[in-house]
Amino acid sequence: MPVEEKPVVPQTYTQDQAYDASLKYFKGDDLAARVWVNKYALKDSQGNIYELTPDDMHRRIAGEIARVEKKYPNPMSEDEVFELIKNFKYIVPQGSPMAGIGNPYQVGSLSNCFVIGNDGNSDSYGGIMKIDQEQVQLMKRRGGVGHDLSHIRPKSSAVNNSALTSTGIVPFMERYSNSTREVAQDGRRGALMLSVSINHPDAEDFIDAKMEQGKVTGANVSVRIDDEFMNAVKNNGSYTQKYPVFSKEPKFQKDIEADKLWKKIVHNAWKSAEPGILFWDTVINESVPDCYADLGYKTVSTNPCGEIPLCPYDSCRLLAINLYSYVEDPFTDKAQFNFELFKKHIGAAQRIMDDIIDLELEKIDNILAKIDADPENEEIKAVEKNLWLNIRQKAYEGRRTGIGITAEGDMLAGLGIRYGSKEGIDFSVDIHKTIALAAYRASVDTAKERGAFSIFESDREKDNPFILRLKEADEKLYYDMLEYGRRNIALLTIAPTGTTSLMTQTTSGIEPVFLPVYKRRRKVNPNDKNARVDFVDEVGDSWEEYVVFHHRFKEWMRAKGHDTDKNYSQEELDKLVKLSPYYQATSNDVDWLSKVKMQGAVQKWIDHSISVTINLPNDVDEELVGKLYLEAWEAGCKGVTVYRDGSRSGVLISNEEKKEEEAETTGGNFPLKRPEVLTADVVRFQNNKDKWIAFIGLVDGRPYEIFTGFADDEEGILIPRWVNEGYIIKARNEDGTSRYDFQYENKRGYKTTIEGLSHKFNPEFWNYAKLISSTLRHGMSIDNVVDLINSLQLDSESINTWKNGVVRALKRFIADGTVAKKEKCTNCNSSNLIYQEGCLTCKDCGSSKCG
CATH class of the missing domain: 3.20.70.20 (Anaerobic Ribonucleotide-triphosphate Reductase Large Chain)
Known part of the structure; x- marks a missing residue:
């Protein structure tokens, strides 16, 4: 009798197993490991993880690309593809392609946009x-x-x-x-x-x-x-x-x-x-x-x-080239850029992108099959089905791709070129011109083997400025395109690479380094004999302060013989940075007009557009923003985003409301008349085994009032644990007295209101809250308010516990002695956020969001 084969059960791993293995893979980089495990490791809807390290993911992707390659002449093998994408070194599929290619547990698209x-x-x-x-x-x-x-x-x-x-x-x-x-x-x-x-x-x-x-x-x-x-x-x-x-x-x-x-x-x-x-x-x-x-x-x-x-119903898939990997002997006198290898890999990347379109068409077919199989009424399913049919048609006809880059800042630093300098702009333009010519050459060569995109007509494109620049730079490419057509309707972009750059361990996209070195604080157990306590805060929590080096800055340190394990003082760190190619080349250092000019010059060689942010300090005036916008238009930029430090924080109000507030402001800027509605942060913590909750009303990102008391008990306030923000609304009772309500959106988008915070808290808490809120409204700095609260001599043990809770809640708004930005990471609640490429990215957990 034949032996019945048992079905192969795929290996699964725990979260800890995947994290530990990935931490080793990323050489101890906790952030990169967590980002990969949480966002890109293959997992099913029950949370079972099927990949131990990114090597498994890259094998999955390489296998699928190779499967498509076999449909066409001169296919690349799985090993060839794997060598290009492994270790995030050269070619990096971004976001949806990374998570979705070869993923049997998710019925989704590979398109990012x-x-x-x-x-x-x-x-x-x-x-x-x-x-x-x-x-x-x-x-x-x-x-x-x-x-x-x-x-x-x-x-x-x-x-x-x-x-x-x-x-x-x-x-x-x-x-x-x-x-x-x-x-x-x-x-x-x-x-x-x-x-x-x-x-x-x-x-x-x-x-x-x-x-x-x-x-x-x-x-x-x-x-x-x-x-x-x-x-x-x-x-x-x-x-x-x-x-x-x-x-x-x-x-x-x-x-x-x-x-x-x-x-x-x-x-x-x-x-x-x-x-x-x-x-x-x-x-x-x-x-x-x-x-x-x-x-x-x-x-x-x-x-x-x-x-x-x-255009309507078109989509695009994204891929990034890691520019730093083409710098040979970085941070030395021998440093040079390997243009030949670079051009070869761009050709391979464009071919891989075309393969991903075939995989996307398969994914769309799976989505359509799922829609057909759903038990819903055909009339209900019609909109969704027609949507995906339209998207499939555009992907099939135009075969649009989105090749971009990451690590531009590190590439320039590795070559000893200062970002934002004339030399830096000229070299960047050479890089992106090379990408454009090599990618379009690859699209023409692919058209020879696989056919041009179905609506290609060379006459339609003959007067297009971008196509004419290609003709001027490489006439043979242009005339080959006339003869054979092109495989893809458009090819190039510079997209955000937030989580991608965390895994390549490089600067993000076209942006300069944000900071080459910075400090983080980590809470420690003072009873741990191995713990280093750098300071103890007002409520008795112990903290270790440690230095975080940007990965490639650390590489520069090693190349120059500097000790990367030493506990440097701030003065020593400043001297190190001054010696490095990152000096005066951070996002806050780069001359703003130079950055706009660089964007316009690079845009000439990108057929889509560029996601880039001009970061400005908080104290710049509006006139500069207008000047930068005009310069961007004249430089040939397709779009521009300006971010003034702290400008996304707090309550935004209309001009009319602002005028009303200013008219009723006394004593300079304070006290402000209380708006009827304040945005609010919700802070939870534990004191003496009691659970507490704080509602902190904000104006322009600054605490304006605070209400704190017991949570999750019969006498306190019960709201879902996932609620960390909402609104405090000043309302009136039937007898004309005022009250404060808290309102938040539930997960279905409906508003839920908890009436009368003042009636939910202990009256003694409430009275002290009014006193502390008054000092906030009159503009006292947060650290001074904290000092004031700590100095209060209170008899009741419960009120002292409450006092410590208020301090802990307010201290979240102090960063190195200054008021922190209100905006916090929605994933980990950290305030360590940066704004790059149109996206807000958390430096602590790697989470990013656009807008």
């Missing part, structure tokens, strides 16, 4: 709701989504329904934002970009929408600005807004002062880092896919971080 929209620019309620449904369906498959609102008629326009007039754009911004917040993607929220043309009569309302507290918090917003508007700004002229936008026969139009609206954009960006700006004529004129606009490839919006402008 999508744009959706309505054919015929429909602004009916049906059309608007269809977009809402499509957005949610994409986000549940892990994609970031963008769409444009310029087709929605302006407010007060006539409509043929019971409302009689349109509500305009802003209510729909809020609808789409709320939908984004409802959708969880493997523990993270969706990402959304909303855009509108400056030509739309509601553009100013759009620009102001996020300045009102708690509004449109689930979306990034960008304004599509045309050259006519920019020229009107430069010449202090007027500008005509129309609906439909740019119509020769508009239903509505109005003339505005361009400079006045421009100053509103600049002010809001200075105040809150939004709106972003898209220089739309540059986007369209430079776009190769827009040569096929009449075939459905007219660009209408971008993905959430702005680096991929897309």
Whole structure:
């Protein structure tokens, strides 16, 4: 009798096993190990982990790429692909491709970016709701989504329904934002970009929408600005807004002062880092896919971080080249860049990207099969099914790819070139020109073997500025493209590489190093004989302070013979940095105008766009922001994001509300009249085995009031453990007395209100809370408030316990003696955040979010 084979049960690992093995793989880099295990290790919905280290993941990806390669002539083997992607050294599939390729446990897309929209620019309620449904369906498959609102008629326009007039754009911004917040993607929220043309009569309302507290918090917003508007700004002229936008026969139009609206954009960006700006004529004129606009490839919006402008229902997959790995003998006099190996690997990367499109088409077929198998009514499934059919058609026709880079800052440092210098800009331009020529050459060579993308017509592209630059740089490439076509409609980008750069252990994307060395604090048990206690805080907690070196800065130290294990003083660290190629080359050091010029120069060799952030100190004025925007337009940038340190923190209020507050402010800036609604942080902690909760109301990211008491018991406040933020609302009881309510959003997006914080807490706690809140409202610094509370002589043991709790809650807002930014990591609650490439990234856990 034949022996019956037992089914092979795949090996599974515990979280600790995967973490320990990955920690060894990343040579002790805790952050890289945790990011990989949490985000990219293959796991099922029950949390079973099937990969021990990134080597297993890279084998999985290489096997799938090799399977596709076998369909075509001259295939790469699995080992060849593995050698290119292993150790995150050369070629790094980003995000969705890394997590999804060869993943049998997840029915999802491999695309990182999508744009959706309505054919015929429909602004009916049906059309608007269809977009809402499509957005949610994409986000549940892990994609970031963008769409444009310029087709929605302006407010007060006539409509043929019971409302009689349109509500305009802003209510729909809020609808789409709320939908984004409802959708969880493997523990993270969706990402959304909303855009509108400056030509739309509601553009100013759009620009102001996020300045009102708690509004449109689930979306990034960008304004599509045309050259006519920019020229009107430069010449202090007027500008005509129309609906439909740019119509020769508009239903509505109005003339505005361009400079006045421009100053509103600049002010809001200075105040809150939004709106972003898209220089739309540059986007369209430079776009190769827009040569096929009449075939459905007219660009209408971008993905959430702005680096991929897309037509409706097109998508893109991302991959990064690790530039640092091509620097031979880094940080020495022999350092040089290996251009030959670089060009060879770009060709392989473009081929791999084309293979990933085939894998994406398989993934979409799996999604469609799942939709068909779902027991829901066909009418309910129709929107989702048609969405994916449209996306499949665009992916099949255009075969769009998104090759980008990471480690630009480390590459320059390794070569001894200062980021932001003329030499640095010139070398970066050479790098990106090389990428463009090598990637387009690979796409032409792939077209010889596999065929061109199905709608390719060389005549359509003959006047495109980007294609003409390729022709000028490499005529043979251009004429081969005329003869054989090209495999992909567009190829290049510079996308955010937050978690990617953590695993490559390099600087992120095109950005400079954020800091080459910085300090972290770690809480320790003072009874542990091996613990080093550097200081004890006011509530008795012991802390160790330790230095964190940027990985490649540490490599520079070794190359120059410096001890990497020594416990350096701050003075010694400053001297080290001054000796290194990272000196005056951090994100806060680089000359802002130089960075804009660099972005414009590099943009000439990227057919999509660039996600990059201009970081500014808190004390810059609005005029500088406007100057940078104008320079970006003139330099040829397609978009620009400016982030002033601390500008995303706190309550954002409208100009009218701000004027009212300023009018009622006395004694300089304090005390502020209390707004009716404050954003609030929720802080939980334990004192003497009692559970406590604090509600900290904030103004501009600064504590304005604090309510603290027992939590999770019969006398306290019970709210879900996952709630860490919300709003404190000043309300009135029926007898006219005031009360303070706490409101938060549940996981379905509905608001839940807990009435009367003052009645939930012990009256003695409440009275002291009012006293402490008064000192906060009058502008006393947080550290001084903490000192004041600690100095209070209180008899009751419970009130002393409460006092310690207030101190612990407020100390979260002190960072090195200053007030910390309000924004905290939604994953680990850390305030150690940086803003790069349009994304907020946590330096403690690696979590990142756009917007």
